[in-house]
Amino acid sequence: xxxxxxxxxxxxxxxxxxxxxxxxxxxxxxxxxxxxxxxxxxxxxxxxxxxxxxxxxxxxxxxxxxxxxxxxxxxxxxxxxxxxxxxxxxxxxxxxxxxxxxxxxxxxxxxxxxxxxxxxxxxxxxxxxxxxxxxxxxxxxxxxxxxxxxxxxxxxxxxxxxxxxxxxxxxxxxxxxxxxxxxxxxxxxxxxxxxxxxxxxxxxxxxxxxxxxxxxxxxxxxxxxxxxxxxxxxxxxxxxxxxxxxxxxxxxxxxxxxxxxxxxxxxxxxxxxxxxxxxxxxxxxxxxxxxxxxxxxxxxxxxxxxxxxxxxxxxxxxxxxxxxxxxxxxxxxxxxxxxxxxxxxxxxxxxxxxxxxxxxxxxx
Ligand code: KG4
Ligand code: ZN
Numbered sequence: 001x002x003x004x005x006x007x008x009x010x011x012x013x014x015x016x017x018x019x020x021x022x023x024x025x026x027x028x029x030x031x032x033x034x035x036x037x038x039x040x041x042x043x044x045x046x047x048x049x050x051x052x053x054x055x056x057x058x059x060x061x062x063x064x065x066x067x068x069x070x071x072x073x074x075x076x077x078x079x080x081x082x083x084x085x086x087x088x089x090x091x092x093x094x095x096x097x098x099x100x101x102x103x104x105x106x107x108x109x110x111x112x113x114x115x116x117x118x119x120x121x122x123x124x125x126x127x128x129x130x131x132x133x134x135x136x137x138x139x140x141x142x143x144x145x146x147x148x149x150x151x152x153x154x155x156x157x158x159x160x161x162x163x164x165x166x167x168x169x170x171x172x173x174x175x176x177x178x179x180x181x182x183x184x185x186x187x188x189x190x191x192x193x194x195x196x197x198x199x200x201x202x203x204x205x206x207x208x209x210x211x212x213x214x215x216x217x218x219x220x221x222x223x224x225x226x227x228x229x230x231x232x233x234x235x236x237x238x239x240x241x242x243x244x245x246x247x248x249x250x251x252x253x254x255x256x257x258x259x260x261x262x263x264x265x266x267x268x269x270x271x272x273x274x275x276x277x278x279x280x281x282x283x284x285x286x287x288x289x290x291x292x293x294x295x296x297x298x299x300x301x302x303x304x305x306x307x308x309x310x311x312x313x314x315x316x317x318x319x320x321x322x323x324x325x326x327x328x329x330x331x332x333x334x335x336x337x338x339x340x341x342x343x344x345x346x347x348x349x350x351x352x353x354x355x356x357x358x359x360x361x362x363x364x
Pocket of ligand 1: 148
């Protein structure tokens with residue numbers, strides 16, 4: 001299994017000046033200015049409150065909100081970085097995977113800015129962005145990166161820059177989905193992962209013994225855990241759930257974390273590597289960060305733990321990845337499409353060249 005291809009290896013050498021970066025693949029509207037591995041600014045405008053009333057992200061609502069917020073967010077990122085339009089070397093944006101309508105808002109904005117200023121454009125794969133967040137901390141490839149978000153859970157063997165091979169993936173739900181669905185079953189607010197994490201901090205993780213057996217092979221599986229939580233809750237009366245909500249949350253979280261940690265450490269050993277990194281929204285989970293830190297210390301593995309702001313969706317990670325990727329020269333990117341899924345990402349073609357207008361026949 002291979003991840004999407006990448007190109008030019010060294011970020012600092014790739015661009016002479018800072019990049020303006022956009023990320024609108026889901027429900028966070030984000031812009032950042034990044035120079036090499038240095039994040040000059042990063043602005044994230046969360047749409048959480050907007051979607052909370054629906055209990056989840058409504059794609060069409062997210063797209064519309066991106067269009068309302070993006071200009072302001074870009075202006076804030078430029079101002080916070082103290083960078084002028086003429087200083088920019090390129091524009092980078094998430095091309096996919098993600099919600100197609102949401103992606104198209106960022107892509108259209110990136111094309112417009114880049115075209116208007118005659119700049120190159122760097123389309124970035126969202127997963128490669130998550131992985132690249134670790135470069136802000138000075139990690140060096142090769143390393144194993146646990147990518148765990150709302151839509152993806154995989155172990156990436158990062159060989160160079162953001163070029164990676166998938167060593168394992170989830171057979172069913174993503175880890176973020178397991179957190180979000182668990183949170184819903186526990187009657188917690190939206191977004192669920194963070195709520196469950198906060199509640200679990202006050203709970204006893206040994207209260208319920210959820211299945212700890214790690215599935216055989218390298219791949220992850222979380223759907224059985226979710227079902228185990230459902231049956232556990234069904235077996236208790238309301239007062240009991242009320243009294244032990246934090247304990248049940250802590251036990252459920254511990255079972256997810258156990259699998260993530262065990263698989264990551266086993267994969268790193270199997271690959272003969274000594275460096276581990278984590279990425280994606282679930283990498284913000286306090287229980288995971290604690291358990292992985294302890295386990296890596298015990299195994300003598302070097303661990304890269306990005307700050308929470310670089311774990312959940314943000315445009316700075318898109319800029320960190322862009323330095324490793326080929327830039328499309330002005331104005332070849334105008335026909336570039338966004339893609340919703342990983343498989344489309346792999347099949348993605350570079351921007352099509354516009355057919356030249358038919359030339360008049362040369363005079364005889
Ligand atoms: O990477 P991300 O921001 O967006 C996607 O690319 O999906 O990840 C969002 C996911 C959601 O499922 C969210 O509940 C989960 O990450 N998440 C967490 C925490 N913060 C965000 N899960 C567990 N603990 C957290 N602290
Ligand atoms: Zn993400």
